[in-house]
Amino acid sequence: MRPSPIQRLAFAGRSFLLKRDDLLHPHLSGNKARKFHFLQQKQDIKEIHSFGSLHSNAMYSLSFLAKESGLSFIYYARPDPSLKSPKGNLRAALDNGMILRPLEEWPYDKALARTIQIGSRLYIPEGGRCPEAQEGIAILAKEIVEWAKKERTTPTIFLPSGTGTTALFLQKYLPFRVYTTPCVGDEAYLEEQFEALDPTALKPTVVPPPKKYRFGRLYPELFALWQELKTQTGVTFDLLYDPIGFATLLHHELLDENLLYIHQGGIMGNETMIERYKAKLDKIAKTDKGTQ
Numbered sequence: 001m002r003p004s005p006i007q008r009l010a011f012a013g014r015s016f017l018l019k020r021d022d023l024l025h026p027h028l029s030g031n032k033a034r035k036f037h038f039l040q041q042k043q044d045i046k047e048i049h050s051f052g053s054l055h056s057n058a059m060y061s062l063s064f065l066a067k068e069s070g071l072s073f074i075y076y077a078r079p080d081p082s083l084k085s086p087k088g089n090l091r092a093a094l095d096n097g098m099i100l101r102p103l104e105e106w107p108y109d110k111a112l113a114r115t116i117q118i119g120s121r122l123y124i125p126e127g128g129r130c131p132e133a134q135e136g137i138a139i140l141a142k143e144i145v146e147w148a149k150k151e152r153t154t155p156t157i158f159l160p161s162g163t164g165t166t167a168l169f170l171q172k173y174l175p176f177r178v179y180t181t182p183c184v185g186d187e188a189y190l191e192e193q194f195e196a197l198d199p200t201a202l203k204p205t206v207v208p209p210p211k212k213y214r215f216g217r218l219y220p221e222l223f224a225l226w227q228e229l230k231t232q233t234g235v236t237f238d239l240l241y242d243p244i245g246f247a248t249l250l251h252h253e254l255l256d257e258n259l260l261y262i263h264q265g266g267i268m269g270n271e272t273m274i275e276r277y278k279a280k281l282d283k284i285a286k287t288d289k290g291t292q
């Protein structure tokens with residue numbers, strides 16, 4: 001893997017730096033390429049098992065890696081209406097040969113924070129929340145350290161969290177301060193995830209989002225922020241995590257020339273989010289007209 005580029009951009013009148021992990025690989029969400037890097041070293045595996053939502057970037061990334069290595073990929077999920085006409089991550093994962101099973105058949109605790117290997121079957125926790133993920137995230141940290149040395153700078157790092165795996169291991173391997181915000185659950189939930197994964201590691205600094213957002217829910221102000229990001233920077237960000245990330249940075253006035261934001265990919269998941277936002281915004285426009 002070649003280091004992903006770092007660019008200087010401006011948003012809302014503030015200069016900042018962007019680590020383009022979204023450009024690492026066309027078929028892997030940036031941070032999933034890092035988190036699942038350890039799979040390349042696994043020789044004795046025939047099946048990958050994991051679980052989570054039918055829209056997850058981790059699901060799609062695992063389906064791609066399994067296909068590339070000639071492995072079976074079995075995914076445990078709760079059926080939902082999107083199965084009738086699959087789009088985005090789900091469509092692509094099914095095209096890669098993903099086998100779906102009911103969530104109740106996942107044989108382990110859903111809070112599992114490590115992989116389990118039974119013969120040639122490897123069970124991976126939701127979102128790749130496992131100690132092995134640090135192998136690839138250590139490479140990301142090394143790229144940042146080498147860049148900072150060359151630039152003679154001491155950046156502050158920011159990235160939005162789901163399971164918190166990426167943020168935790170980045171802080172573990174970086175001599176710089178790592179800030180993050182929870183996009184799934186609240187600050188307490190995120191701190192618990194850190195503890196479960198690596199009780200002894202130095203933890204990232206958790207900053208709260210400006211308000212409580214429910215993961216995957218639609219917030220017109222976040223869609224507007226995402227569009228504004230694209231207009232002002234020319235970069236397409238993901239719609240689940242990045243708008244919460246930037247809303248948090250603006251709220252706490254953390255966006256400045258020393259800040260290095262990690263773009264963690266996830267663009268393939270945007271297709272279904274944009275469709276849902278368009279439907280919602282149409283509905284709002286119609287209701288507005290009706291009340292005038």
Ligand SMILES: *Cc1c(COP(=O)(O)O)cnc(C)c1O
Nearest residue numbers: 057161162163164165166265266
């Ligand atoms: C998976 C993912 C995250 C969350 O990563 P964690 O390591 O679970 O915190 C953030 N952004 C994008 C785009 C992702 O695909």
